[in-house]
Amino acid sequence: MKKLEAIIKPFMLDSVKEVLTGMEIQGITVTEVKGFGRQKGHTELYRGAEYTVDFLPKVKIEVVLKEELVEKAIEKITETASTGKIGDGKIFVSPIEEVVRIRTGERGESAI
């Protein structure tokens, strides 16, 4: 089992959620994060003073899924969340050794 962490632009959340649920993916966890990267921040004004805000609002989507779904999910997310502009974000894939469904105590792939 793998975990996909996709850092995307906030307004892409709904579309990405839709393509994922369109696959056999049943669960998603979303966190509001702030990102710093190649995309420049913006300047804000405060009584005539200008200051730079480096961190931009991003959304992190975490999905744990079976190995066989990984490639397809990456593809779908990439397709959907890409605007072609810098700052579209990243997907990180990492190993998950065990999954437990709290309600039932089920383990492994059936618990996803």
Added chain:
Amino acid sequence: MKKLEAIIKPFMLDSVKEVLTGMEIQGITVTEVKGFGRQKGHTELYRGAEYTVDFLPKVKIEVVLKEELVEKAIEKITETASTGKIGDGKIFVSPIEEVVRIRTGERGESAI
């Protein structure tokens, strides 16, 4: 060393924290997240219009711990956070290769 990520219902946080600290677990990191899963969202009203909110407030608990504690922690969390109702959440287990305590620079299990 392993990381447990438990996505649970927000009002379970205090109880879960208690059982974990009741074991030899000394540190916990908590994040407010929004979850989407088998549990249905709810409808909200806005001036006579009804709309569905898919994402439900959840809490993510992250604990890094020694391998030998993993099973017990899973058990305790499962026991405590389960209401038997859909949406109780998941536990994900993943490998941690190194831990560093910033204050002292200590590494490995003693740094947890």
Added chain:
Amino acid sequence: MKKLEAIIKPFMLDSVKEVLTGMEIQGITVTEVKGFGRQKGHTELYRGAEYTVDFLPKVKIEVVLKEELVEKAIEKITETASTGKIGDGKIFVSPIEEVVRIRTGERGESAI
């Protein structure tokens, strides 16, 4: 590729960001979290009643980077974020199997 997760004190964020970008690190994702650990919480007052707040505001910094940068990054973060006082936080290192840049579809180290 590895992921470093550093849980640090909030007011250290700017300095840590600076040392990381001073290395070849191009991207960082930041989350506001609440931490529970050896560091005691504080008491708050509510109309003459005192109650303890266990969870302290912390910041989680996530950086995905090439293996060869890991040691240096750990060192820099440890140096910068350490005040010598309890509660300075932890760094967790975990494996990342794949990285995808959403904008271009690039994979692997070049996508970081």
Added chain:
Amino acid sequence: MKKISVYLFAFTAILLLNIDVAFAEDAPAKIVAADTAWMLISSALVMLMVPGLALFYGGMDRGKNILSTLMLSFISLGVITVQWVLFGYSLAFGGDIGHFIGDFSYVALNGVGLEPNGTIPHQLFMVFQMMFAILTPALISGAIVGRMKFTTYIVFIVLWSTLVYDPLCHWVWGGGWMSDMGALDFAGGLVVHISSGVSALAACIILGKRKGFPREAMPPHNLPLTLIGAGLLWFGWFGFNAGSALAADTVAVSAFVVTQIATGAAILGWVFTEWIHRGKPTFLGAASGAVAGLVAITPAAGFVGPISALLIGALAGLICYLAVVAKHRFGYDDALDVFAVHGLGGTVGALATGLFASAAIGGTDGLFFGNPSQFGTQFISVAAAWIYSFGVTFIILKVLDATMGLRVSEEEEVTGLDLSLHGERGYTI
């Protein structure tokens, strides 16, 4: 003849002048524009206290119940406005029946027109009093936030207003037995604060504690809202207290001045007591102290002088703080401390009126000015207001519990009433 005609004329002229003067001073039958202006704005000020109260309470409650808490106050502006028009005003101020309640002569505001009532139009008096009637049940809501059924709450405030507020109002201001007895209650220490505060105690005992209380911390979710509320309450209270003079006269000025002084002193009373007790001066303490001071001076305004007000205020801050702390001993869950602040604050004020009242200010002396009997009168009226409010509220709620049910389900409570009862959330920031 000429002589006579001269005298006659002089007499007539003097008579005319006298009539004119008399007219201005005594005649109840002439509208004075300045008094009308002052009572218009005073009525508006008291209305503003209702959203003020909503915010004061809302900020102290948890975020998942914020809208529900605001709603408990706000809906009173709808429900009691209509109740008052239809029959509430009549019960309170209609023709006296047995010194206990008004008759139905003013039902649907029949006969309540623009003719003078004192120096202001009758409808203006009616609407000023309406604002008090709206505010009072809203005060109770602070005790029962987070767990009461909204439907039952609406029925409750209609019944409570009809069976508790309207009679009490009649007793004190509508020509009932308390005014006969000479009890002093300038702007509603008994009618508004003791009635709501003691009823709040009954309500939170019957309703039971919020799930998790007192184990779980329930810190205020947005204290800047509470400041806005406190500010608007204070501002509006000038209309409440100084408006109760029903004229822009020296009584109004005196009431205004002591209101300000007592409130300032009560801030210090609460904050310093807490500072000594807990080691820190809290912002919520300052805001709470202000409200405690406003409550305590309410019955006394118009009867006491500035230095008495200073003492009453400081005392109210101290006592209400101690009452809030003591709550935890007794174990009832008066969520936002309505009993401690309004019930006890009102009691402090009503009794203090019997001590500090000075004939030089409002025509009646209290114990400290040589008239101990006034303290006795005040004591009786306070006791009566406590017993009546507690008893009738208890019965109303027991009946509602048996018929409609008082509490929401546990799941609704845990989810938060905003979502479960109103289908809304306070914040989507």
Added chain:
Amino acid sequence: MKKISVYLFAFTAILLLNIDVAFAEDAPAKIVAADTAWMLISSALVMLMVPGLALFYGGMDRGKNILSTLMLSFISLGVITVQWVLFGYSLAFGGDIGHFIGDFSYVALNGVGLEPNGTIPHQLFMVFQMMFAILTPALISGAIVGRMKFTTYIVFIVLWSTLVYDPLCHWVWGGGWMSDMGALDFAGGLVVHISSGVSALAACIILGKRKGFPREAMPPHNLPLTLIGAGLLWFGWFGFNAGSALAADTVAVSAFVVTQIATGAAILGWVFTEWIHRGKPTFLGAASGAVAGLVAITPAAGFVGPISALLIGALAGLICYLAVVAKHRFGYDDALDVFAVHGLGGTVGALATGLFASAAIGGTDGLFFGNPSQFGTQFISVAAAWIYSFGVTFIILKVLDATMGLRVSEEEEVTGLDLSLHGERGYTI
């Protein structure tokens, strides 16, 4: 001789007394301090409605546009204050030209001094009216939040004020054709609410929908702000309606009382309709109902009695709720429902004035009191206000669209106007 001198004296004395009395009662040329006091505070109250409106709207909008939404109201306090001083007041209240518009006699407040205008100084009348002129364009802003260019908006409100508000104001209150015709509009049902509400409809049609509407949910981001706004609006509205009597007299009292009653009833009207329709009583519904009631009673205040007000309010709550629901059928994106609440609420009120007006209250009877022609007059004035407002607003916006452009870029809209237009964010908590 002596006799005569005595009579002469008596006569003179009586004459003097009479003059004095006449002076107080009839002469239009003397400033009355009580009326001045009331109109000063009323003017301040109407000013407060502008920040009140900003908050009412701001709380309902999304967090990324909160400052932008506040700004659309707040900037009107700058722009229209200056417009009104320079020429707006003159266009509305200067010497009549063809019953359509005022002349330039009062440009730069030339000739608008402290001499009496009725029983208050002329400048006081001017500043009271200024507050109305400021508020009205701000009302429109609720329809177009989240997508309009700020520069264009500023030009728009100057043009709209000059070409729509000032003429309408002249027609109704400045001696224009509507007042000649006998149309009743006590405090601005036509001038303020229909004009802004119908113009809002035109504006949101021309401007187009917000990106994502209606697919994407756009829930209110901070409803406690909306409560603060509703509270301040209600409070300020007492100055708006009762202040429109221009004196602290019984007309003001009557207007005040019906304002309170209609608003209370409208809360219930909206909340219960929604409760039946959707199964839950919402807080936003209560706040919206209050505003609907305030709007609907605006033209009727001063002309109708308390029970009529109760009916008008309840009806307004019901109708405005249904209108808000119906919006989704028609597909325009009136973001914060300005048309439904102000356009239709104002229409309900203006027509209801033709039904419920009673000569016993304000000198004119409506249909229900035996004078059907008044309803006809009201209908004509409503129709004219609709057509004129819609038409002129349509033309202004089409011209601005062609010249300056109306909408921000898609990226600016997605980012949120706070950051993209103002370089600020509402919250950094």
Added chain:
Amino acid sequence: MKKISVYLFAFTAILLLNIDVAFAEDAPAKIVAADTAWMLISSALVMLMVPGLALFYGGMDRGKNILSTLMLSFISLGVITVQWVLFGYSLAFGGDIGHFIGDFSYVALNGVGLEPNGTIPHQLFMVFQMMFAILTPALISGAIVGRMKFTTYIVFIVLWSTLVYDPLCHWVWGGGWMSDMGALDFAGGLVVHISSGVSALAACIILGKRKGFPREAMPPHNLPLTLIGAGLLWFGWFGFNAGSALAADTVAVSAFVVTQIATGAAILGWVFTEWIHRGKPTFLGAASGAVAGLVAITPAAGFVGPISALLIGALAGLICYLAVVAKHRFGYDDALDVFAVHGLGGTVGALATGLFASAAIGGTDGLFFGNPSQFGTQFISVAAAWIYSFGVTFIILKVLDATMGLRVSEEEEVTGLDLSLHGERGYTI
């Protein structure tokens, strides 16, 4: 004989009538109800400015200090109310000692009763002035938020009020040397704004910068709060300025009107300057501009006409914006720009009064109306207020620094004062 008696009578009658008239117009010894009504509400309005200020400041500060910032203003309502009752009023308005300070005749409000003082009861004058005394130290707090010890702050405002405010107030309004000299300060440009603004400068220099300033960005944490504050300030300012007429007369109207006009113009002055300078019109700029305009018109209201007010406002917006920008050159950390807005805004207003004052409005001409000496007088009074305020504040703070300490520990500052000093947090959403 008869003849004589007739004449005698006629004479007496006429005398009586004359007295009556004289009474109404000139005699200082009769309370006028309309003036009382206006001053009651004006006093309430100025009180409301204190929570308004708290919110205005609070919204601009960082979230970790929100309650602390609110508290600095709010506590003044407690502390200065008591100070004013006990001796502050006496120092300011007691019998004159050497044109410098009042004596102790009014200590504990001894002798301050309900008898007329002008056309209002003495206590009403006292309480109206009390509100000014409360607001002024709270204004200073904006400069020192986030780093001052609360205990020291309380001692500071008592000392400052006693040693700076009360004397200055006496100089200008209590019969001191500035009023002798003919300096014009209608509602407190010198007494309130220059005194607090210049003292704020002294305070932030002595106190030092906030940790991290100016390297670290410290953006406002909740600008909607700032809007609420600005709205309440503006609303309350009508009581502050128009109430300073102490009567509901044409002077009050004139002061009201120019207050509105200058404020509107100042919004535009600030916003357009910023727009040109930084490319974007900010919401905070609009709110700040409003306050700058209100400050600048404060000394001038009652003395200048509408078009002068338009110019003064626009100028104030422009100058205060530039001053805020210039701050960064000088390097002191006036956190919320009290010096730029109140110190310089008040100075602009006080000097502009010497330019724009017109005898036709307030009885005195300024330079532009042919009386250059008035500008000189204004200049001297401004200079004196600057020097006195800066000097005495400097000494007070140096003494407090040496005795109690001024600053919190670095850890407390980093944690935030809400938690470290008050044991509370603003938000738990």
